[in-house]
Amino acid sequence: MKEISAQEAFEKIKSGEALGIDVREPMEWQAGRAEVENVIFNPLSAFDTEKIPQDKPIIFICRSGNRSAQVTMQLETYGLDVANMSGGMLSWHEAGLPLVGDNDAPYVA
Numbered sequence: 001m002k003e004i005s006a007q008e009a010f011e012k013i014k015s016g017e018a019l020g021i022d023v024r025e026p027m028e029w030q031a032g033r034a035e036v037e038n039v040i041f042n043p044l045s046a047f048d049t050e051k052i053p054q055d056k057p058i059i060f061i062c063r064s065g066n067r068s069a070q071v072t073m074q075l076e077t078y079g080l081d082v083a084n085m086s087g088g089m090l091s092w093h094e095a096g097l098p099l100v101g102d103n104d105a106p107y108v109a
Helices: 006-015 026-031 066-076 088-094
Strands: 019-022 039-041 058-061 082-085
Touching: 006 019, 006 058, 006 082, 006 088, 058 066, 058 088, 066 082, 082 088
Parallel strands: 019 039, 019 058, 058 082
Antiparallel strands: none
16 A cells, blocks of 8 residues: 655645545544545545546545555555555644644544
């Protein structure tokens, strides 16, 4: 399984080279998420394969990297260009990358 760091994920997503898909649950997404374009919300509990583009690499994101790793491993068996962001949003936050939430004090839930 291909894994990339939070910093590398940020650079690829920000540049438009890749699309980020956050598979956390609604409460987690609302509390704090990557503040960068090209990240979509597709919770694992209601995962919609129709939201997965075929035209660019996908980086899956969750809180710690476990749920996103599950999705990454499953979808790479279909030949998709996918990667797991190691350490998840905890690593993103630890790296000081931009975070936004539905309130004034975003956090990783």
